[in-house]
Amino acid sequence: MIAGDLGSRRLGIDRGRGGRPGSQGRHHRPLRRVESRLLLAAATVFGAWLTLRASPWLLWPDAGAALLLLGLAASFSVKGSVVDIGLAESVARGVSAALHGMAGAAFVARPVARTRWRLAAVAPVGRGLLIAIPIAALIAGLLASADPIFASFLRINLDFSQVLLDLVYVVAGALAAAGLLRLAAAAPIDRVDGPVWRLGTIEALVVLVGLDTVFAAFAIAQAIAASGTGAATLSAAGVTYADYARSGFFQLLWVAGITLVVLVVFSRITGFASRSGRLAFIVLAEVGIALTLLVVAVASTRLSLYESAYGFTMLRLYSHIFAGWIAVVFVLLAADMAGLWHQRRWFVGATALTALGLLLAMNLANPEAIVVGLNTDRAMASHKLDAQYLGELSNDAAASLLASQSRLEPALAGNVHDVACVGSRTYTPSPAAFNWADAAAAQARRTGC
Template identity: 30%
Template structure:
């Protein structure tokens, strides 16, 4: 008997088609691609509501914490104008929506589930086609897929060859223009693109509800391929190395800038910038070592479990000190040379890694980490939302302006490239460059409609329009 995959046996129900169409219309109406704004929040909320309605009908509930995280992350564009921050949050929002419909728990499940919707959108095309065909048969009108494909090909050929003929002859071009209805081609294309992109994404999310991923939630039993001495020896050596480094670093960790200035041939750049990246790499690599040990180390006896708690636990604790050292170095470097978006981002990443090590320590107490993968991704989402909450560009501008009061060089050119998030800080500076930068933001606050409304630009409107360059 020929085995037929389950995805070939199911078809999209009418509510899926309605949900995809509704989400596509909402997104095409609300989205403005050139800037963050409330339209992005409306579009994501529409997708989540549409998918949730389908989930209720199919009795496959969403993982609501991830669904709410998707909405919250996309909502950052409503309150912050920094485009780099919104891009990060938008990508994380799409990944959170994917996790909401896949309901995965394991590490490899999250890696697959976080990227599942784009692939499921392609797989869902046949699913939707079968649903349309069934809907046609139910209404008494049989849909011929070959006829639909023929019509689509015909339209494509007419568009391509018509454009070429119009470019070859002005009279024919005028005839086409008189025959074709007057529409804004750019806006129409954008509307269709958004409708199809968001509609297909909604189809992909609903497809994952109807045809779940393979059994990615089942953690395969840990296969012990190492004896206790075989893993304890390298990990113990690392613990001794980390302990020696921490002992040497105690002075520099708590000595601060005065120690750096007193040390021969040691500048802020040598101490902070160079050392930070090595320590950040050590932090990430140590996490890999602990993960491998947790996977391969035996835990049959009580002594096995005791050593598995002590050595990786000690390594995690010492790594937390390394994280603190890296953060101290980056803070010292920023105080010396100024605050930038990149420096604040890497500092946030290092803080997140510190939180991950705390989670690892918590999982190591009972040697049970089924919840760890979701918690790690959850803390990453929380870190992004926390970064948005502190308004990073305003913080950067305020810190650099405060440094200039103490005779530090102020990089006005860099501050001039920040978004309207930094406008309140720039408004406190009575200098021509600050007024000119505020004046230059006028275009951002004036070229705005309801789709791109943003709290940051709205709050800065008065300061920007009153500025005189």
């Protein structure tokens, strides 16, 4: 019973009132902590990029980052810190946010229900509309068939699929806002230090030895391939060295991601009975990190070779970015395991900060413009360019694509002109729907097409 109450409190749930989240009288609490305000300001920054960029490769991560930061601002509004949060507490806060998000609609509906007596006064109007609408529709239809000018008044040019999509977004946003309100008004989550049970030291060391052995064998394979002594093996497999060097990068990145999860989880759930056991774990983990960084380097090199042969795409660019980011995260993990700043649980927060910083840098750099520039540089040397793919990019790439014509040979420049000038040259949205990238693309087409 005590354990159940403690678990509920850790998730911000009060069982004293029927198990309803956020029922400890903390409603309408403002975000008084400086850290929550900073998180809220950061969410605003990423939200602003939704009006500056048009690429779905940025819009969805920006929306996710803004929502994540809003959730963190609500979760840390009373206690806790992003620079002192462990893996278990991250999971607990995530579960709490999900529970409050699902119950957000009911949280907002309760004060609305208190005004239901006012709805009784509106009921006659609703009944009148139910009677009036069919009559008005019948008369309007007859008048429209008799008078074409009157009929033109009834022609409403609406894209119902877009209206439906907008409605879905509005409802989803409203539910998310309701969940954030409930999360901010909920009981604060206590510090969570992880499960009471621990994995044995021997079991964890066996796992790490197995992991390091596999990585060491892979390192030997790379040395054999680099020396040329593995040519017979490649020939027997029907693979040329060029194909071998340009393949497998996605699998290698998956290996790095899975290894990161394994090392982080095992470092948190392993119980050490002696100092020597802890030291052995740290040494094996650091070796595993070093070998994984080798895997990341091999993946990045193979991807570069593939891009030299076949060109650059957004997926390949993002794979490069992911490889660089996960290498940084492994370095952070190595520092954490070595005992750097051991008074605080900083790894999770630092990892999130590097991801958000990288996303902000990508917004500033415009990845689609980078892909256009890299393909243009390659086309100047290889005289090959996939203009059709570049034309499928969003308006973030339009200005760079039109500007690239001056650097290309006439035939390739003509292909670029054909695909870059397909879009609209006018842009007159309502202020609420304005997007800077769309406006810049229209301006570029007016001057470059």
